Amino acid sequence: MERIYEIQMGIEELARRALETGTVGGVAALLEVPETNKIAFTLVRAPEDVKGLAPFSPWMLENAARSISQMTREAAFTQPVAVILRPCELRALRELVKLKQVNMTNLILISFDCPGVFPIGSRLNGNGDLPAAYEKAVLEGTNCPGIRQVCSACEEFVPRGADMVISLVGRSPTDTLRAAFPTEAGQKFAEALGLLAEGREVEAGEERDRLAGIRADEHNALSARIQGSLKDLDGLVSVFDRCISCHACRYVCPVCYCKDCFFESPAFSYYPHSLHKRLEQSAAGLRLPLDRLLFHLGRLTHMGASCVACGMCEDVCVAGIPVSQIFKTVGGDIQQMFDYLPGGSPDDPLPLLTYREDELKEMED
């Protein structure tokens, strides 16, 4: 069991001290931007700028793994940078490392057990105040009503492989931090800041386990619900017929990194004369835009094995398709078949880039 320390400071103070002592050259995390009443993932360099640091905010405007990818893809950070990520962002980050889109050198990974986030719209249209119900749910270790469906069914809410793991569930936002430092880099980070000497070892609360139980039940319910709604062809068609082919889901997806997406390319588009011919043959005509179901099925095969179910795709879907719930359900089955947890271990290769000679005999006919 990992050792959890009570640290006599909040997250802002921790970031300030890390910057002041020169332990890190930067801190990347969600930051409140008071002028516009927004939050944004921000790389902070100066100790005085840590004011408004809000990594535990119940909103997630992007999967921050994308931002880290943008900052490190071609060149690693030259000095240590602490990044504060949600567990799903951390897992997406690790998938992107495997896809050669992130350089982990000099990154200190800080994460926390995540109570879930609300859909983006509630932040963009709201005042940004932390809902009291959310605070209460975090304290008790329950699901707050109104969080993303995939969040309420997320069983991977405790980060794996982070250098510093902050215990959030069971705590109040005004409480001082409780954290574990499971890795060597984490231990060094804690020592450099003097956290272990000042800190007091504490017992893990039971709230995390309570939430894990609730999440497991929710996960089963979600899978059953989604499979039920898609089960017959009518269900599948009625769900995906809403798609307007904007492909926003793939733009915000942290794992869909291809600059030239297969589905934006002409690889699968027909020449007009082929469509004209088809119109002559078909009394039903052609429903436009074309290839909506194909896009989703294809995307499932391309990234389903790596889907971390962060929920960004569903949040941006203007057509109201439960994209992330579908991808969590179908992707989950693919991952289970390959015995793969996306972003779980850096040593597990991507399922579609590896094979074993003595496997999947049952898939041969």
Added chain:
Amino acid sequence: MKEESKEFTPNILYALCSWCGSGGSETAGAMKLHYPENVKPVRFYCTGGIDPVYIFRALLEGADGVVVSGCHPGDCHFDTGNYRARRRIAAVKTILNTLGLDGDRVWLRWVGHGEGKRFVDTASEFDEHIQEKGPSPLKGIRGV
């Protein structure tokens, strides 16, 4: 039952790799073996190069079933393409099954260069298999 199912002629795509799968069909030709005419062979460079999207497109645009044949394990012209194909086909079947679309409309069976009979048998067997299943429900929804 048999009389009834005969009225339905499935539209079947047979994806073959350039080396063993196509080789099998050539051997079948040399041996003057026959396979059902509604089975349409398509040549791919390697089964490992078959993007699952091609299979979905076929199913969405009128195919009642897709069968894939390539070199036996250990015999791949590119050493590992067939192992990779097996993983992709497994993903396709899983997706189809989870969505309630019947992953059994996609088959994977290894056919060696010299196995002309196995090629013909596979084509016939899959044809019967799909005849029993009936028309694919997916092909009615072209355009979605």
